[in-house]
Amino acid sequence: MRTLPNPKRICSALVITAFAISTVHAAPPDAQTLVKRADDFRQLYSAAIMDVRLVQFHGDKSERESHFKVAVQGSDKSLIRVMEGADAGQHMLMTNEGLWIKLPRSTRTVRITPMQRLLGEASVGDIGRMRWQDDYTAEYSAHPEIELAGEAAWLLELTAKSDMAVYPHIQLAVSRVDARPLEATFFLKSGKSFKSVTFDKPVTINDRLGIKRMVFKDLIRPDNRTEMVLEQTVPKALSKQLYALESLGEWR
Amino acid sequence: MNCRVYDLNKMSAAVIICVSLTIAHTAGAEEMQDVESPVAPLFSGFVYGQFAQREINHALNADNGAGVPVQTAELAGAIDMRYSSLWLRTRLTAERKYIPTKRQNTADEANKFAADIPQVSWKYIFSDQTSFTIGRLNLTLDDGQSFHAIDILEDGIRGSDFEDRAGKFVGFPMVNITYANALSAYRLIYSDDTISSYSYEYGGTNPGFNRGFRQWVATGRKSIDQLTATAVLQYIEAGNPGGGVALSYVPTAAWSFYVAGFANRGNPYPVHKNVYLNRGDQLGAADVYIYQSPVQPWLAHDGQIRARGLAGATFTTEANTTWVMELWRDNRGMNSDQFQIWKNVVKFHDNLTNQSARGINLGYDMESLRIAHGTHIFLRMSMSVVHDIDIQPSLMATRDGSGILNARWTQHVATTWEYWVETWLRFGDKYSQYGASPERVGVQFNARWFF
Numbered sequence: 001m002r003t004l005p006n007p008k009r010i011c012s013a014l015v016i017t018a019f020a021i022s023t024v025h026a027a028p029p030d031a032q033t034l035v036k037r038a039d040d041f042r043q044l045y046s047a048a049i050m051d052v053r054l055v056q057f058h059g060d061k062s063e064r065e066s067h068f069k070v071a072v073q074g075s076d077k078s079l080i081r082v083m084e085g086a087d088a089g090q091h092m093l094m095t096n097e098g099l100w101i102k103l104p105r106s107t108r109t110v111r112i113t114p115m116q117r118l119l120g121e122a123s124v125g126d127i128g129r130m131r132w133q134d135d136y137t138a139e140y141s142a143h144p145e146i147e148l149a150g151e152a153a154w155l156l157e158l159t160a161k162s163d164m165a166v167y168p169h170i171q172l173a174v175s176r177v178d179a180r181p182l183e184a185t186f187f188l189k190s191g192k193s194f195k196s197v198t199f200d201k202p203v204t205i206n207d208r209l210g211i212k213r214m215v216f217k218d219l220i221r222p223d224n225r226t227e228m229v230l231e232q233t234v235p236k237a238l239s240k241q242l243y244a245l246e247s248l249g250e251w252r
Numbered sequence: 253m254n255c256r257v258y259d260l261n262k263m264s265a266a267v268i269i270c271v272s273l274t275i276a277h278t279a280g281a282e283e284m285q286d287v288e289s290p291v292a293p294l295f296s297g298f299v300y301g302q303f304a305q306r307e308i309n310h311a312l313n314a315d316n317g318a319g320v321p322v323q324t325a326e327l328a329g330a331i332d333m334r335y336s337s338l339w340l341r342t343r344l345t346a347e348r349k350y351i352p353t354k355r356q357n358t359a360d361e362a363n364k365f366a367a368d369i370p371q372v373s374w375k376y377i378f379s380d381q382t383s384f385t386i387g388r389l390n391l392t393l394d395d396g397q398s399f400h401a402i403d404i405l406e407d408g409i410r411g412s413d414f415e416d417r418a419g420k421f422v423g424f425p426m427v428n429i430t431y432a433n434a435l436s437a438y439r440l441i442y443s444d445d446t447i448s449s450y451s452y453e454y455g456g457t458n459p460g461f462n463r464g465f466r467q468w469v470a471t472g473r474k475s476i477d478q479l480t481a482t483a484v485l486q487y488i489e490a491g492n493p494g495g496g497v498a499l500s501y502v503p504t505a506a507w508s509f510y511v512a513g514f515a516n517r518g519n520p521y522p523v524h525k526n527v528y529l530n531r532g533d534q535l536g537a538a539d540v541y542i543y544q545s546p547v548q549p550w551l552a553h554d555g556q557i558r559a560r561g562l563a564g565a566t567f568t569t570e571a572n573t574t575w576v577m578e579l580w581r582d583n584r585g586m587n588s589d590q591f592q593i594w595k596n597v598v599k600f601h602d603n604l605t606n607q608s609a610r611g612i613n614l615g616y617d618m619e620s621l622r623i624a625h626g627t628h629i630f631l632r633m634s635m636s637v638v639h640d641i642d643i644q645p646s647l648m649a650t651r652d653g654s655g656i657l658n659a660r661w662t663q664h665v666a667t668t669w670e671y672w673v674e675t676w677l678r679f680g681d682k683y684s685q686y687g688a689s690p691e692r693v694g695v696q697f698n699a700r701w702f703f
Contacts, residue, residue, distance in 0.1 A: 064640070065667075077434060084667065088702065089296070095434055097475040098502045106416045108406070109392040111480075114505040115568035163504040164478060188570045189506075240380040244432035245473070246439070250375070252294075252334060 029179075031138040031156050037179035038172065041202050043130035044210045047073050047237035053229045054122055070127055071236075071251065075135070077243045078128035079251050091249045094128040096164075102249040109248050114166045122216050122226045125166040126197075136160055136170065145176075148183060152176040181211065185219075194219055205233055293335040297703060300418050302326045304696040308352075311682050312598060313690035314607060317615025320690045321349040321362075330419035339387075341371040343419055370422040383430050388423035391441075393471060393482050394498040394512040394562070398630035398648060399580040401512035401562045402484045402496035404462050404469065405443065417672070417700065422448070424463075435476075441469040462520065465489055478502045484514070490553060492518040506568050513561035519551040519584050524594065524620045527586060532593030535600040540609050547619045558583045564630075573635040576646075578628075585625025594620055595683045618690050625685065626650050640664045654680020654687045671699040 049071045056064040067084040080092040091102040099114050114125055129135065136158035146155045158170040169187040174180065185196045197216045202209040211230070218224035242251045304324045308316055316322075328345040347364040373387030391405040397414050400406055407421050426443035444466045466489040473482045479501045486494040494516025502508045525546035526532070526539055564578035586594055594617070601613040632646035642662045649655030657679065662672040675695045680687025 088667070095475075097435070097478060097480060098500075098508075103415050106421075108390070108414070108416060108421075110397075110415075111395050111500055111502070111508060111510075113502065113508050113566060113568045113574070115570075115572070116574060164502065166505045189504075190570060192570070194570070239377070240433060241377060241383065243434045244437055246430055246432040246437045250337075 028140065028144070028154065031140050031154075032133065034154060034156060034174050034179050035136065035138045035158065035172070036133045038174045038181040039131045039133050041180045041199075041209065041211050043072060043075075044205060044208045044233055045072075045235040047235065049234045049236050049238070051231040051233075052127055053227075053231055054127075055227045055229075057225050057227070059223050068127060071238050071242075072128070072130065073237065073243060075129065075131035075133070079238070079242060079248075080124065080128055081251060091251065092124060092128065093243065093245060093248050094124060095243070096162075098164075099124060100245055100248055109245065114164060122228055123166055126216070126228065132158055132170065132172075135162065135165055138172075141171070146173065148173050151182065153182055154179075180209075205230070206235070293333050295331060295333050297329065297331040297341075298419070299701045299703070300326070300328045300330065300698070301700075302418065302696060302698045304694060306694040307692045309678075309688075309690050309692040312602060312614055312688050313611075313618060314614055315611035316352055316690070317611035317613070318618035318690035319351055319615060321351045323350040324348070326418075328419065337375040337377070339371070339373050340369065341419065343368050343370055368422070370419070372423070381431050381433050383432070384427070385430065386427045388425045390421055390423050391428075391439075391471075393484060395500045395508070395510040396512060396562045396564060396578065396580070397576055397632070398578050398646075399560075399562050399582070399628070401560050401580070402482065402498050402514045404467075404484065404486055404494075404496075404514070405441070417698070435474065437471075437473045439469075439471045441471070443467050443469065465520075486516065488516075488518075492516055492553065506570075508566045509564070511561070511563045513559060515557050515559040517555055517557050518553050519556070519558055520549055521551070521584050521623045522547045522549050522619070523551055523586075523590075524597065524617065525550070526597045527590050527594050527620065530593060532596040535597065539597070539600065540604065540613055541616055542609060542612060545619075546616055560584060571635075573633060576630070576632040576634075578630040580630070581627045582624055585623040586620065587625065591625065591685075598683065598688070615690075618688070621685065621689060624650075626652070650685050652680065652684045654678070654684035656686055668703075669699065669701040671697070673697050 049069065052068045052070055054066050054068070055062050065084070066082060066087070069081040069083055071079040076096045078094045080094070082088050082090040093100045094114075098111055100109055100111050102109050114123075116124070132138075138156050138158050141155040141157050144155050146153050152175070153173045154176055156172045156174065158172055160168045167186040168189050169191075171185040171187070171193075173182045173184070175182055180202055181199045183196060183198045185193050187193050195216055195218055197214050199211045200213040203212050204210075205212060210233070213227065213229045216226045216228065238251065241247050302325070304321075306320060306322055308320050308322060310316075313320070324347065326345060326347045328343060330341055330343045333340045333342075343366075345364070345366045345368075347366075349362045349364075351360060351362060369388065371387075371389055373385055373389045376384045378384065390407070392403065393405070394400055394402045396403070405424050405426070413420070424443045424445050425447060426441050428439050428441040431438045445463050446466060448463050468487045470485045471482065473480065475481075479499065482498040484496045484498075488494075494514060496512065496514030498510065498512035500508065500510035525541075525548065526535070528550040531539060560580070560582040562578060562580040564576065564580075566577075567575045569575075598614065598617045601610060601617055604610040604613065628648055628650050630646065630648045632644060634642060634644045636642050640663055642660075644660040644662070646658045647655060648658075655678070656676055658674065658676045660672055660674045662670060664670045673696070675693075677693050678686045678689045678691060682688060
């Protein structure tokens, strides 16, 4: 028996086609809209639990590996649980108000600065905040039409709305066909570009198109890179109480 | 050989009650699905080993009257069990100390085997915001690292193990009702810690801070943008109300600032009788103590209000080096006049011709130093030198020019084990706060294996 095409996929294809036609024949779309569309490829649901694996490489050799469970609620709350690796058992709470950590097998909760690194080239913010639309204002770069690995792309400049952002400035390249993210370069407050990330082509995750794998590169030590793989996403909202500081460490 | 088993029977009863309640609760609770209720208990933990070698300061510590162990070796196993909303930690310890002293009632070698349940808690969630917790646990209220001004439900003295890597922190038996959401939380707590008996032991985690009594505590936390404010009210059964406030502010991704202050009536810290009686001059035979310790909590109910406070900041550089800077003051220890009296008492005991009495009394005098006094500054740097290796030098100093230098080297060798080496040095002149300490230099090797 022949399987009927999934109506959601047909709708997605129509939307992408319409978007592609509009970007080719009309004025460039609003930069903020492009960021929002790029975000939709990175965070598929407004509330979800994700399994994320980070593998840190030095040259071709994998040096460290870690597995995280990440629960996101909108763009302003996330809980991170370290499942494997040297920091297994660590819990982190990330909100607009700050970042707290519960150390493995410790009874104490500690507030840390968002700058404090998670693993290799990926930081807490890369895992816990997958939406840039609320944290950054976007505008087109001075020369916005670029070609990246043979693909036509828009180059956007993202400026952080708050001083709390780990990256005050991000340069983001999105596809001119469907606005999926292609590459981003991160800049420190000093203006130095210190890492970049390239995004794999979207694949079907559950019933949506999403980015499954991204590679962070250290621009200061080019031999270092970290692969971040989204192994699983389950649309699910956790109890609000688990996002309270007093409950940190209780999500399991 | 001594064999001691702490509180195990009392705690076992509490645990059995918690397990029973949990099983009953798990059977029908819908709201606990976020906790992914396991069908079987989950066990994890670590095996911890430590070996420490210390050099004793003999200048004011004749015959090691303060009872400082020159060598300690400890092997401990901490087993954590989670079953639904129940969390339980069991710690088994075998410890061997070599204490070169001729002080009465202490042996040159002391072996200790202990079993304890330092942490146990069970939580019942009424709604998205409201919960009830019972158990033996610690609550973190302030952001201080070298000093905890309002953390009245944490162990007070941690040495350099701020993170409780050795799993030694012991919870306060308590019940608490919590209302919490992402931006605010309010707690009402009743704690009865009369089961804890913490007699003085050199290097013990908590010789008397806030322990051993019944208390009511109310806490409130509110976050507004990057500012978090916490308020605490405490009422100890015998009187002595207290209150404190902590504020923390994270203005940028790299900086955080925090302040905390607490004031209460009385002082549960033990004080030397001569200091308490203001006997700094014309000391005589009555000021030599042999059979009974002169160090007692004389000021616990003196009605005076004493304050303590902390101001701190952390900064993370773009190269991922983190600096911690803290300034704190604690008025519960001796004030400058009392410290002067204490110095006179020490000089008097130092000149006793009977060497046995000299050693014993200097040991008692040293006990007064377990409570820091005056204004302290603390600096610590943490950085990764290469992958998986962190170094962490720190300095704590007081206005009299004495202090402690500490350095830690940590390596995460594999995902299942890590080791860290610590060394420390106390400096300052013979009669300064840290220079007078019976412990001069030390080095400690620690390792943990996770399972």
